[in-house]
Amino acid sequence: MAIAAAPPMRYTVDDLEQFPDDGKLRELVDGQIVEWDVPSQEHGAFEAALTATFVNFVREHRLGRVTCGDAMVRIQGSMHDARGGDIEFYQRGRFPKDSRAAATVTAPDFVVEVLSPSDRADRVLEKVRDWLRAGVRLLWYVNPETGTTTVYQGERVTYVAAEETLDGGDVLPGFRLRIADLLQELAETE
DSSP states (O other): OOOOOOOOOOOOGGGGGGSOOSSEEEEEETTEEEEEEOOOHHHHHHHHHHHHHHHHHHHHHTOEEEEESOOEEEGGGOSSOEEEOSEEEEETTOSOTTTTSSSBSSOOSEEEEEOOTTOOHHHHHHHHHHHHHHTOSEEEEEOTTTOOEEEEETTEEEEEOTTSOEEETTTEEEEEEOHHHHHHHHHHTO
């Protein structure tokens, strides 16, 4: 007689809080845990500089709120799918009403992800699809090694070199940034 294997545990957003604080970032994809490595100091410095740039611009123009630190968002309200963005922007009037929950149901307007050396291409694309499926209007995936940014806006995908200017489009009007400038600024502080 064959013994059937038990189906894998299907986790919910509420289960995320029960995992140990062991240096892993955990997200949910169809009820399964996806673990990401904690970034290096260099990665963290780049992310902090990029976040500060956004925060300063958003505050100055009173456009909304910026969150960081992989604040979790439920994908299309699912209890079994949750992602955390490196940087998330919510336009004024759209900040999550459930901001104290383990994961909000409100998708950000704009997400920035910073590529880590350990990121696998298939997992990155899966994350991009989830963010777009959630309703994120503008997504930047920045490679801090090359400075290249892949920009996703609706069905359009563009690649912006480090020396070229990124802009916030109609999501973050007036925002402009060259990743090369940010990388140069960081290099000068070493």
